[in-house]
Amino acid sequence: MGVIRKLFGDQGRKTEKTPLQDDPERTASHSSTNIVNTMSEKVKFTIDGKACVADKGMNLVDAAKINGIYIPTLCHLEGVKPAGSCRICNVRINGRPMTACTTEVAEGMVIENNIPEIQEMRKIIIETLFVSGNHFCPACEKSGNCELQALAYRYQMMVPRFPYEFEEKQVDATSPKLYIDRNRCILCKRCVRSIKKADGKSIFAIKGRGHKAIIIIDHKLAEAMTDEEAQRAMDICPVGSILRKERGYITPIGKRKYDTTPIGSDIEQNVTK
Amino acid sequence: MSKPIVATTSLAGCFGCHMSLLDIDERILELIELVDFNKSPVDDIKEFTQMCDIGLIEGGCCNSENVHVLKEFRKNCRILVSLGECAIMGGLPALRNNIPVRECIEEAYLNGPTVSGSNPDKILPNDQELPIILDKVYPCHEIVKIDYYLPGCPPQADLIWNALVALVTGDEMKLPYEVVKFD
Known part of the structure; x- marks a missing residue:
């Protein structure tokens, strides 16, 4: 894991420990994309040059999702307080590597997601x-x-x-x-x-x-x-x-979730906004 | 120009990958137009008779003979391809990697439900002709340099076909999502 730590630096870790994450109300507000709050403030940001809009305070994984952009996750679950433990959602925010699930989207953020270096990481x-x-x-x-x-x-x-x-x-x-x-x-x-x-x-x-x-x-x-x-x-x-138990191999090969559709393709095809 | 020469072998594998190679169906006629086979179970040539262009390796290394054959392939093939999960990561034979070899052998020849009582002298295979079992099953690329990897259990016929065509023609390999699978 030493290689990874070197590549990602320690910037991502600091964001995990910001006091915002420990505030339960704050966590709840950015936990779900389903909450329709017409009063909430919108912020504008870009992901790989694409102009995006989301509610202020929403975490970056969910914010990207409603803009039709897939940021891969393994530990993050919608509606659950982010842990930032798997590091797969690392993106570059204004040039610095950070985990998207523990980062709240903010006005003017410049995010790099599908760039060769991040994909390699x-x-x-x-x-x-x-x-x-x-x-x-x-x-x-x-x-x-x-x-x-x-x-x-x-x-x-x-x-x-x-x-x-x-x-x-x-x-x-x-x-x-x-x-x-x-x-x-x-x-x-x-x-x-x-x-x-x-x-x-x-x-x-x-x-x-x-x-x-x-x-x-x-x-x-x-x-x-x-x-x-x-x-x-x-x-x-x-x-x-x-x-x-007793439920193994219930779906035949060819009909399973990722047999024909890559993970994240539903998000990329579903540009709702 | 002479045709590229292909060699294949099955080390600690189940021959499923070779079956998948045959699963290219009628394209096998095209294949024999494209390439010649040297050492391979397909034509039953036991020893290398000339330098080959492509070596397809099925299975990982579980004994000294596997290592010997793999090294022979490296010496005699310009390009080596790990074919299938066993060659790539040991596969199902590598499930024994956490179990001491003695325990595995005793289970197989003394204690297993199908052998208990049928080996009263408690003889473990000890003929000098037999290859020595390794401490664990090794992926091929941990023994010799491997140039390409085709995952799958078995790799799909289309994946093997696309790879062979790409290697022979020098064109970029087609890798559609559906054909690269680990099971």
Whole structure:
């Protein structure tokens, strides 16, 4: 990961820690593109030279989306407080690399998204994820519906440039409805941040730190999950790490999400504004 | 001008990639107009008889013989192509990479449900003729230099066809979204 840190610099990190991110109201206001607030202030900015308009305070991933521009994400989920942990949404804002999901759009921003240097950085991140986990696509139940795989297709990864680590990782299949395959986990924390019980209790959590960090599941709470909740947990996992039991390979090859349509193409074709 | 010469092999693979090569259907007639084959299971030539232009490698390296064959290919082919997930990242054989070799062998010859009781002398394969199993399954590009990669399990026939045509004609390779897949 040293290579990546060098390439991206530390500018992106600083934005994550701005006090704005810790203000719950502020976070809520830029969390969803669906909120139609006619009173809200509009800001103008450009992405790769294209003039864009969005509500002030909206995060850049969502702001780009309503302008028909796709910024790839792995850890970001619409409606959930951004974490900025996967770095795949890095763009250049006024010349500086920053994560789009943790950045609020502002008047006059000049954003570079689909430029060769940024695309190469994203490809490096994807390749790093492929070698640091054990991603056996041909045998994975999520293949064809996997966001990491879809990004590798989009950025035409033929082979990672780094050596494979083949690190030993565990599978936890104790829960009746779900199992966690840590071979594929990219630690995006989507499950930790968004899968909660009605009383706010988390079903998933991170245990350990650094390269020893793993996702764990609260078996008691997981046992009480409905089929719908289990399905949602599986759907928000960008890889094949959280999977429902007895539901594997349910969609035939050719009909899966990313078999014929590249990830992000729906956003690029759907210029609503 | 003589035709470009192609060699192919299956290392720690399942021959699925070779099957996919045959899946180009009637274009196989065009292919034999375009290229000649040397060492390959397709024509059953066992040893290289001349320098080849293109070597297609299916499967990764799981034993010493795989490494030997791969190095022979590197010596005798101007361009080497990793064909399929096993050649690129070890593939399904590499699922054993986290398990000690002894444990794998004991499972296969002593403890597995299909062998238990049928090997009372607890003999593990030990003939000197047998290649030595490596500590793990290696992607081909971690053993020799590989020039091109065609992912897929197996790589789609169109991907193999497009790659061969591009290599033979020197034109840029067509890479439509639908043909580059990892499964």
